[in-house]
Amino acid sequence: MSFNLQKIRSDFPILSREVNGYPLVYLDNAATSQKPKQVIDAIVDYYSNYNANIHRGVHTLSQEATDAYEAARHKIQAHFNAKEACEIIFTAGTTHGINLVANGFSEILKKGDEIIVSAMEHHSNIVPWQMLCEKTGAVLKVIPMNEEGVLVFSEYKKLLSNKTKLVFVNHISNALGTINPIKKIIEKAHQVGAAVLVDGAQSCSHIKPDLQKLDVDFYVTSAHKMCGPTGVGILYMKEAWGNKLAPYQGGGEMIAEVTFEKTTYAGLPHKFEAGTPNICGGIAFGAAIDYLNEIGFEAIEAHENELLKYATEQLLEIEGLKIYGTGPDKTSVVSFNIEGIHPYDIGTIVDKLGIAVRTGHHCAQPIMDFYKIPGTVRASFAFYNTLEEVDALVNAVKKAKMMLS
Numbered sequence: 001m002s003f004n005l006q007k008i009r010s011d012f013p014i015l016s017r018e019v020n021g022y023p024l025v026y027l028d029n030a031a032t033s034q035k036p037k038q039v040i041d042a043i044v045d046y047y048s049n050y051n052a053n054i055h056r057g058v059h060t061l062s063q064e065a066t067d068a069y070e071a072a073r074h075k076i077q078a079h080f081n082a083k084e085a086c087e088i089i090f091t092a093g094t095t096h097g098i099n100l101v102a103n104g105f106s107e108i109l110k111k112g113d114e115i116i117v118s119a120m121e122h123h124s125n126i127v128p129w130q131m132l133c134e135k136t137g138a139v140l141k142v143i144p145m146n147e148e149g150v151l152v153f154s155e156y157k158k159l160l161s162n163k164t165k166l167v168f169v170n171h172i173s174n175a176l177g178t179i180n181p182i183k184k185i186i187e188k189a190h191q192v193g194a195a196v197l198v199d200g201a202q203s204c205s206h207i208k209p210d211l212q213k214l215d216v217d218f219y220v221t222s223a224h225k226m227c228g229p230t231g232v233g234i235l236y237m238k239e240a241w242g243n244k245l246a247p248y249q250g251g252g253e254m255i256a257e258v259t260f261e262k263t264t265y266a267g268l269p270h271k272f273e274a275g276t277p278n279i280c281g282g283i284a285f286g287a288a289i290d291y292l293n294e295i296g297f298e299a300i301e302a303h304e305n306e307l308l309k310y311a312t313e314q315l316l317e318i319e320g321l322k323i324y325g326t327g328p329d330k331t332s333v334v335s336f337n338i339e340g341i342h343p344y345d346i347g348t349i350v351d352k353l354g355i356a357v358r359t360g361h362h363c364a365q366p367i368m369d370f371y372k373i374p375g376t377v378r379a380s381f382a383f384y385n386t387l388e389e390v391d392a393l394v395n396a397v398k399k400a401k402m403m404l405s
Ligand code: PMP
Pocket: 030, 031, 092, 093, 094, 095, 096, 122, 124, 125, 170, 172, 173, 174, 199, 201, 202, 222, 363
């Protein structure tokens, strides 16, 4: 499909609704994306025609559901260029995937081992590691960032040593839009024998990571940021790690054999997929990936970059407006404040004009502490947004400023 914005917008039923008497301008895509009818249809089709539990039934419906669920896993494997389908573990989302890995490492880490996270992590990539440190006696170190919202690579290199066992960094910051140099970060970590987990919650709707090329150990993401449903995501882990890490939850599906004396575990990916999974969610995630690939990530990136550039230029015309996250490698997020005005007040006024933005700390309080602010107004773009919607945002922010100054 060539990039036909009008046709793309017509795929998203929600984009034709009104909010408070104005056409909806949805600029909260970093929180969750909207869903095209191709994904909604996949959900309706599953529940209307072949809903059944998977993997353990001989009947036709169960086999159809199993085939569709496993086909989605293969689709996701191909999309991310994982070597094996068994390296793709279905999860409930990014947070679940991170906690699963943290749990596995609780039996590997020893007192005095070091874990490195970046200063621009989402809380879901901070709290599980703090809990892991409390449990194991490992020590948490932080890669600092500069005023532009860019990680200081020279400081990262200084933190690395043979004590470093794990490095965690997000691919793209949800609060700033900064794209982190994950290839370089992974290379350096591997030189000291540390494993790397990349949080791809924000990246996978904008770019298509090649996991084998990156040589990353763990990569997590959520379907709902990529036009798929909530409550489903994936954890990629290299097969060798999958064989090494202990399972996260015990239950059905994840076993080879159970007796009251001893249980043996299934191989990958089932070892980490206890219980009935989100079958429909996995299938709909596959449909979302098909949809995004049909548009093409080059076209998506080009359009989103145009929106970002235009929004940045237009917003900076407003006196007293400051943007956070001004580094050279950035995507789709404009986080800003206007001097003397609380971000929540701006968010409330623009909502009255039909515009959905997010206000607050964006689950990244350390970033807000760094800039000494309570939060920001965050407009985040998707490929279905338009330059006219950016104009609507800028006009609404100007109006809010006039009312609140
Ligand atoms: N990491 C980042 C960078 C995110 O933006 C988010 C979602 N806001 C998460 C992790 C958590 O994702 P989820 O809530 O889907 O588990």
